[in-house]
Amino acid sequence: MPRTKKQFEEIRKNTRDLILDSALVLFAQKGFKGTSINDIAKASGVSKGLAYNYFKSKNDLMLAVFGMLENEIGSIFNVMKSTEDPFEKLKIIIDLTFKNLKKDEKFWRLYMSFAFQPEVQDVAGKFMSEFLSKAFKELDAVFKQIGVPNPKEESKILGSILDGISIHYLSDKEHYPIDKMRRFLIKKYSKDNLVL
Amino acid sequence: MPRTKKQFEEIRKNTRDLILDSALVLFAQKGFKGTSINDIAKASGVSKGLAYNYFKSKNDLMLAVFGMLENEIGSIFNVMKSTEDPFEKLKIIIDLTFKNLKKDEKFWRLYMSFAFQPEVQDVAGKFMSEFLSKAFKELDAVFKQIGVPNPKEESKILGSILDGISIHYLSDKEHYPIDKMRRFLIKKYSKDNLVL
Amino acid sequence: MPRTKKQFEEIRKNTRDLILDSALVLFAQKGFKGTSINDIAKASGVSKGLAYNYFKSKNDLMLAVFGMLENEIGSIFNVMKSTEDPFEKLKIIIDLTFKNLKKDEKFWRLYMSFAFQPEVQDVAGKFMSEFLSKAFKELDAVFKQIGVPNPKEESKILGSILDGISIHYLSDKEHYPIDKMRRFLIKKYSKDNLVL
Amino acid sequence: MPRTKKQFEEIRKNTRDLILDSALVLFAQKGFKGTSINDIAKASGVSKGLAYNYFKSKNDLMLAVFGMLENEIGSIFNVMKSTEDPFEKLKIIIDLTFKNLKKDEKFWRLYMSFAFQPEVQDVAGKFMSEFLSKAFKELDAVFKQIGVPNPKEESKILGSILDGISIHYLSDKEHYPIDKMRRFLIKKYSKDNLVL
DNA sequence: AATGAATGAGACTTCATTCAT
DNA sequence: CATGAATGAAGTCTCATTCAT
Known part of the structure; x- marks a missing residue:
């Protein structure tokens, strides 16, 4: 048959x-x-x-992997839409970052791995910059909604903090006080602290 | 002869x-x-x-490159000793990060290349974690001197910001507002802003 | 398909x-x-x-060659089992040595090549000593059956003669009177000569 | 000066x-x-x-090493000239072989090492065959003097025994009963045993 | 006479890619 | 659709040999 x-x-x-x-x-x-x-x-x-x-080639396979990543990442943004409260949104973003550290490790490694292959540096770079610009746009909106003086800069700062912490944690998983940092960050970005 | x-x-x-x-x-x-x-x-x-x-091998060569890095990095710490004022120190650290970023991108790329390169993970990981612990200890002292409530956490935050910004900038050099971020950060970590 | x-x-x-x-x-x-x-x-x-x-490596290939040798050598021992008469057995051993010598010099060269090749010494040494002990045990039994005074020593003497002749022949094939030696040895180890 | x-x-x-x-x-x-x-x-x-x-080359160096060997070996033959008694001569030869086993190891290894280098196989082969022919000629004379029926063959047998024992011993130094063999061989080639 | 830096051919080995079945 | 045998280029590394000093 x-x-x-x-x-x-x-x-x-x-x-x-x-x-x-x-x-x-x-x-x-x-x-x-x-x-x-x-x-x-x-x-x-x-x-x-x-x-x-x-x-049709190892390169082709790699490009296809990028495609997958894009899909996976898209879903991250969706979570933020579950609430309208910008402070709640910040909390979700921070929590998600810390929860996903394992998944993120894969992501970072992948990105780094590709970032040094001349054949695909461009693709990887474009992918990364697209992701960043999308992510920052979302964060910008949140900070604007909150009403901080420099929303664009503040959103980049938070983004940097989250990626920086990720890298530092992944570089020294055994000693990094990851939970303490999570709590500290959530407090730092809570309503009480941001609005004064 | x-x-x-x-x-x-x-x-x-x-x-x-x-x-x-x-x-x-x-x-x-x-x-x-x-x-x-x-x-x-x-x-x-x-x-x-x-x-x-x-x-004697490619691996050996890589270890020697690490040796170079260590030397170069050692000199970064020395700069901080040029002043006693903790706010001045923060400014130096931030300025230095941004200057190195523009002037010597290759160090950053190396640092990240090795940090995520499987063959070198162990060496790179140890190198990284040693560097980080040294750097954080210095930063801790600065924030303690300033008298902020959570010096250890604050120093990790600043470290993450600097590394996060570096990565983001290198991922999208053309669009990243690197100078704006520098100014913003310096203001954010100036005496006026930290002590209130 | x-x-x-x-x-x-x-x-x-x-x-x-x-x-x-x-x-x-x-x-x-x-x-x-x-x-x-x-x-x-x-x-x-x-x-x-x-x-x-x-x-998976040149060394692996060499080990596989040893495996082949072992198989081939195993078959030598089997030939001896075709008769019960110890004198007949001696004749077979001698004849076989000379036949192999002419027909398949390459085995001898290999055996010696490996026995003195530094990289392979351990494996070759073990292989050799195992082969020798097996071979001598068989020869011991034959001389014991014949009833000579010092069977163990006699078997080692015959073994040495056969290997010595092999080496000398291979060192100077053109001039070595290989056939004369074969006949002489067979007579020397015939019933008439051994039992008196 | x-x-x-x-x-x-x-x-x-x-x-x-x-x-x-x-x-x-x-x-x-x-x-x-x-x-x-x-x-x-x-x-x-x-x-x-x-x-x-x-x-002028590694090959040249190797040839020079052969030259040294030739000199060294020449001295072996001289020892035999210290007596006229053929039985005594046999004893000297046997004793010398066993005493020199360590030196012989070097000799055998060298010979084998060279015997497989295409560039010098000829030289090594010629060297070996010349040495053998010289050695056998001396041994021939001894057996002729003694008056055994087949002096040429007997001398080759003894030569084979000595080289065979050397190789077997060197292949398994730990277990080979080298002393027992020495005594056995000396008895076997003593006056009492050879003339009957 | 003496040194060791420098070269380049060639050794072992891996791996993306092709192809007969 | 599916297999893994087969290829060849390229990579790591060694070493005989040359040469400037």
Whole structure:
């Protein structure tokens, strides 16, 4: 019984995602150059040949991984829309950052891994700058809504704090007082502190 | 007549530095795995073989680059000692970060390249965490001297801001309002703003 | 349609043997260090890369060659079991040594190549000493069965003679009176001469 | 004060011998291919450049090592001339072989090391075959003097025994009953046993 | 006579990519 | 759609040899 066209497509999508997932994990773990197609094929349980059936080169595969990231990241912004209170929004953003530190590690590693591959520096850079500009725009709005004097600068400061903390924590997970920092930050960005 | 010992030492130091400098630039530009010994040799105008006369492996070369970084970084701390006024110290730290950022982006790229490069993680991680702990200790002292309520947390916040801004700027140099941020930060950490 | 597992296994075995055979010959001819993977690959008509698909290092390849030797040598011992008469056994051993010498010099060269090749000393040494102890045990039994006064020593003497002759012959094939020695040895170890 | 011509020659000879000695030891220890000019230079305490001042290539150095061996070996034959009694001579030869096993190890290793270097196989082979023919001629004379039926064959048998034992012992120094074999061999080749 | 910096060929090894089945 | 054998370029590293001093 020949499979229907739809079935074929489903198989293709599943296998494609399988490969993509493994690639994401491995690239984050061992870097782009440090990960071989063989590694990815083995991790996803397919043959090397099949991987090339889905992605015409390692570079192509990497670009596809960026696509995934974009989707994942989109969902982060959605969470903020669950409330209208800007102070609540700030709390959500901060909490989310700290909760996602593990996921973020993957993200940072991925970004760094790609940021040094001449073949895709441009793509990675553009991806990053697009993400940042989108994120800052959201934050800008929040600070504007709160009414602080320099909303654009303040939003960049908060963004920097969150990414800076992430990097510092990831650089020294054992000693970094991550929980203390979380509480401190939430208090610092609470209504009581911001409006005076 | 053979060269004197001193002559040989001079030759060695010069060539070693030549190679080290090229390595620094290239590692920062293309990452550790992305840079071949050949690249480095060509960039420094020596033969592949000679590079191995000076560094017994690519890994060894990388460790030597770390050594350089450590020296350079040591000098950063010294600058702070030029004054006793804690507010002045904060200004120096901030100014220095921004100046280094513009003047010597390659250090930042290296620092991040190594921090997330799997082969070098251990060394880089230790290097990073040592640097951070040293830097934070200095900052702690400054904030304690100023008399803010949570000096340890505040110093980590400032550190995160500086590193966060650096990353964001390097991710999107064309659009990032780096000067505006510098001024904003200096004002934010000026005497008028901190003591109220 | 992909090949069946069996087909793959067949391909692998064939190619593996091809490489192994070439390695055996070349190691024997030019020594371990003197033989490059390139040499072996070319001799077996495969690419350098493929050789590494089958053996994960040059050292691994060498170990596999030892494996082959072990198999081949095992069969030598079996021949002796074709008779119960100890004098007949002696004759078989002697004849076999001389036959192998002419027919398959490469085994001797390998055996000696490895026995004195620094990188392989440990493995080769263990291999050699295991082989020798096995061989001497068999010979011991034969001389004991014959009833000579010092069977253990006599067996070592015969072993030495056979190996000594082999070396001398291989050192000077053109002039060594190999056939005369064969006949002389067989007579020396015949029933008439041993029992008096 | 300029050195006299004689002094210069003496220096040259000393340095040359120094290098040669180190080369001998290292070649025996690590094989020809396994020994670098650098190793030899360091071991003899001279510079790489100076080594090339004395020997125009590694090959040349190896040939010079052969020359040394020849001299050393010549002295072995002299010992036999200390007596006229053929039985005494046999005893001396056997004793010398066992006493020299350590020196022989060096000799065997050297020979094997060279025997697999295509560039010098011929030289090594010729050297070995010349040595063997000379040695056998001496042994022939001894057995002829004794009056055994097949002196030429008997001399080759004894030669094989001695070399065979050497190799077996060197392959498994820990377990080989070297002393027992020495005593056994001396008895076997004593007057009582040979003449009946 | 003496030094060791410098070169370049070639060794081992990895891996993206292709291809027969 | 699926497999993994096969290739070849490129990377890390070693070493005989040359050469300026």
